[in-house]
Amino acid sequence: ADPDPLQDFCVADLNATFSVNGYPCKPISQTTSEDFFFDGLSKEGNTSTIFGASVTSGNVQSFPGLNTLGISMNRVDFAPGGLNPPHSHPRATESGVIIQGKLLVGFVTTDNVFHSKVLTAGQMFVIPRGLVHFQLNVGVGKALAFTAFNSHLPGVVLQAPTLFASAPPIPNQVLTKAFQVGDDVINNIKSKFGA
Numbered sequence: 001a002d003p004d005p006l007q008d009f010c011v012a013d014l015n016a017t018f019s020v021n022g023y024p025c026k027p028i029s030q031t032t033s034e035d036f037f038f039d040g041l042s043k044e045g046n047t048s049t050i051f052g053a054s055v056t057s058g059n060v061q062s063f064p065g066l067n068t069l070g071i072s073m074n075r076v077d078f079a080p081g082g083l084n085p086p087h088s089h090p091r092a093t094e095s096g097v098i099i100q101g102k103l104l105v106g107f108v109t110t111d112n113v114f115h116s117k118v119l120t121a122g123q124m125f126v127i128p129r130g131l132v133h134f135q136l137n138v139g140v141g142k143a144l145a146f147t148a149f150n151s152h153l154p155g156v157v158l159q160a161p162t163l164f165a166s167a168p169p170i171p172n173q174v175l176t177k178a179f180q181v182g183d184d185v186i187n188n189i190k191s192k193f194g195a
């Protein structure tokens, strides 16, 4: 989903003091082989979170060599029962492969149809660009997946924090109407997300 590159590479200068649509390139004379390798996905993420899952990103912000090349990857670790909660990526389609364990993978289309399947090691999935999706560990042990995106910075919109933990908060008047519940329910959900 990213524009085509205009040169072989453009290792991102994440600290540039000027701004463009994306990151400017660091000078070619300062580029080294190290710019094209990244070991940030080699370690298991910390799954001791409320969701029991952890997403480690290999995108342009952690791996500047990806800049302008239109791809990136994540590592997703799951404790037993862990959930990578409903979210969407505004700038990329996602594909993934399960390395270990058993995951229920699902997404919902713009026609509100839910597609899902339980996958095990070696099996792949695809999440069309922008659609809300999740992965739930339905196996007995840990689970591990790697995901890939056709953007160097897919972006992530997490549905629950977007609605219940924005800064400043969305007024309850909006949320009680949208979800057809009372202030008590909205305040309860807001409190779970630290709002």
Ligand code: GLV
Pocket: 055, 074, 075, 076, 084, 094, 133, 134, 135, 147
């Ligand atoms: C999984 O959905 C991911 O975004 O890595």
Ligand code: MN
Pocket: 087, 088, 089, 094, 133
């Ligand atoms: Mn995703």
